[in-house]
Amino acid sequence: MLRPAVPSNEERRLEAIKKLDILDSLPEETYDSITVLASQICKTPIALISILDSNRNWFKSKVGTDVPQSDREISFCGHAILKPENLFEVPNTLTDERFKDNPLTFSENGGVRFYAGVPIKDDDGYAIGTLCVLDTKEHHLDESQKVALKALAKQVELLFEYRKKNKSLEKMKDQLDENNRVLREFASTVSHDLKMPLANMILTADVLKAKYSSKLDQEGVNYLTYLKHSGLTLSDYINGLLDHYSSGNINSEKPQEFFLNDMLEDIIDLLQIDQNCEINLPDNNLRIEGNSAALGQIFMNLISNSLKYNNSDKIVIEIDCTENREFFNFTISDNGIGIPKDKQKYIFDLFTIIADKDRQGKKGHGIGLSTVKKLVESLGGNIRISSEEGQGTLFEFSIKRPE
Known part of the structure; x- marks a missing residue:
């Protein structure tokens, strides 16, 4: 058995998988429908969407098997990602030096005799996994099946891209929600704390005008009137802010x-x-x-x-x-x-x-x-x-x- 080599860009490739945040996620119909189509088009009992992590080959979607993952060292997909632009096909594992003594070739549940996988790349070109089909007997894909398998792999790439964008949008939304929450609390607190001092200022202006207007000249009375009107204007402004930030709960x-x-x-x-x-x-x-x-x-x-x-x-x-x-x-x-x-x-x-x-x-x-x-x-x-x-x-x- 020949263990798969480690890609030269392995560190960045693993970082791309981390950013995708898909490992150990729940099954999703959009992915499962692709593996079903791959199995039917290629006429194989097994189809997988795999993600090659640092030490395991995890299956995001699977048809024809209940196994959730395999060791990366014995994975066929580990070989497939080494040439990200090519479809990797092994018609008969028993006649291939890389796999003839591989544990998966002699599995208790029926050894793998045929494998074909298309590397799945992210938008930066890193091969993060494969769409692959497997059979328990020798098998060969015709040209139309190869074209279809590559097209389905491209759909998986699009799903991964949408997933990354959705995650980014969700993160932005969470940040905006938090910023808005802090802003609302700040505006509400400041507005509320200003209301009482303002009310006191307006009341004081009225008291001063009532008690001391006879001792003030007209300019002094005008200043008190201006002080009161300014206080009322600011009070209206604060009430408006409180209405605005409480309107989301009404x-x-x-x-x-x-x-x-x-x-x-x-x-x-x-x-x-x-x-x-x-x-x-x-x-x-x-x-x-x-x-x-x-x-x-x-x-x-x-x-x-x-x-x-x-x-x-x-x-x-x-x-x-x-x-x-x-x-x-x-x-x-x-x-x-x-x-x-x-x-x-x-x-x-x-x-x-x-x-x-x-x-x-x-x-x-x-x-x-x-x-x-x-x-x-x-x-x-x-x-x-x-x-x-x-x-x-x-x-x-x-x-x-x-x-």
Whole structure:
């Protein structure tokens, strides 16, 4: 018996196997279907997808045997990988000096008399294993069978490549998830810890103004007013951050039935609108089954934007809703200032600001619409915008009906 030689690139070859992370993995149908085809096409009772580790020949997929692996020193595949570009065929092991006294040739379960293997390479060209067929009697592959076996080996190579890419994507996703988790915790903690000092600052400004305004000149009073407004603006910003980072959990609530117009009327009452404003609700008070808290937050943000970014003497907001078998579909339009074309692509990104100042002269924080998008997507829907500067804005969004 002639033991298989060790490839000159053995260290890098073993590293490629390690990166593939496939040794001792569970059976998979995609690999098993290839060995079944190889066995049937080549008309052999046994077919294997093997991985040549440092001291063993492990079988990722096998047909016609229950043996999970063999020693590398006696493996036929160890010889096959030495010429990665060629199909390795041994028609009769008893007449081949390399295998005539090999333990596998005289196995108790029926010795191997025929072997044919195609090296399987990774995307760097390292032969990490084989697709091979075996028989207990002398056998010869015809040209069409050899072509088919090589084609099937190429499919295994593609599966290995996809596996590596999927592993890489999973690792990236895990890293992103962890980074996002840390960022959410940081933003939530900082925002929460700032709320109380801010509330104290705002309250102190009110107390100072009430007690000492008579002792201050107009400039001093203006400074206190400015201090309070700045505190309120920062408080709004912090509340927006908290809403944004908690919006990913709001969809955990169980679906419930509610009427859309009833919910919208409650939102309008909460907004305490004091401008000359007309809000037209849908003609049909649609019964909705879903997450009322999430949908309410979506409408709260969109209606607030329609109010804030509007310079018309009379604000007009139109809300409508339709339904089909899969989705509830909503629209909300206004006669506001509109959104420039160059900002519409980024309008749902965090911290993107629609305009320098709103109707009250305040600067937005660019959190509301990113929160809306997160909520809509968490409800299984999508949102889009159409707008013309000076002619208003239309938001269209959907939410998926509960199954």
